[in-house]
Amino acid sequence: MQTPNENEFADLIALVRKGDDAAITKLWNEYFQRLVRLAATRLPKNVRRTGDEEDIALSAFHSFIAGIRDDRFPDLSGPNNLWGLLITLTSRKVNAHLRHQMRQKRGGGAVRGESVFGDTVGEINRAGIGAVDGQVQSPDLHAELAEACDELLNQLPDDQLRQIAIMRMDGFLVDEIAERLELSKRAVERRLQLIRKTWSEAADDDAV
Incomplete structure (x- = not known):
């Protein structure tokens, strides 16, 4: 057509x-x-x-x-x-x-962004969404959190980094991620460092 x-x-x-x-x-x-x-x-x-x-x-x-x-x-x-x-x-x-x-x-369970990525995913809170460690209390809040997570994930340059970020925010340990994705532990750690760096630089750009 x-x-x-x-x-x-x-x-x-x-x-x-x-x-x-x-x-x-x-x-x-x-x-x-x-x-x-x-x-x-x-x-x-x-x-x-x-x-x-x-x-x-x-x-x-x-x-x-x-x-x-x-x-x-x-x-x-x-x-x-x-x-x-x-x-x-x-x-x-x-x-x-x-x-x-x-x-x-x-x-199951809520996204545990701050406990995993520190101040970087903490930008979600500073956007006015509130704590992400507990249960989301309203549909509107849940939608805002999902949108904020999407924005963070879309800043990452490839699908594997997005998958690692999702798994880490959902509480998977580095060893578990490495096993599921068939990567070495060191490779996962390097990718997590890249994720933190990408989000940190994006946050710095937004602050300018």
Whole structure:
């Protein structure tokens, strides 16, 4: 299927905003399999389960359609801009999926950011979210925490670093991470140092 030009795209989005099923189906046919492939590239192979990438792509597509109908994407101007938005949505879904999966393997519990990464993840608190060691008390607070974690994870340059950060925040020990990812303990420690350095530099840039 040929990607619509800018005029066709504007008309298509207007129909989606009105809930037109044919327009939604057209976008589905154009983008869904691309989202599946994108999600597959973002999921570490050693934790990927059958159907994970399709579930993530479906969730990202539904969030996109809901956002269009609620006018949450005012800067959406064309097909190229749309693909960038879908990449962002899919990446967030992948991060959320990995956090959930690691938490399930660990047996549940809240993110333990400050106790693991010190002042770096403590930026979450200074953003006004509150303590992350205890149970999240409200849906709004939970959403803010998830968004803050996503922002931190998206600052990391590759999927393995994101996976290590997620596992560490969920309480995995360095030895456990090394065993699960088939890395040496020293390799995991070096990557944790890089994560801390990346987040620290990002925090310093924001403070300027």
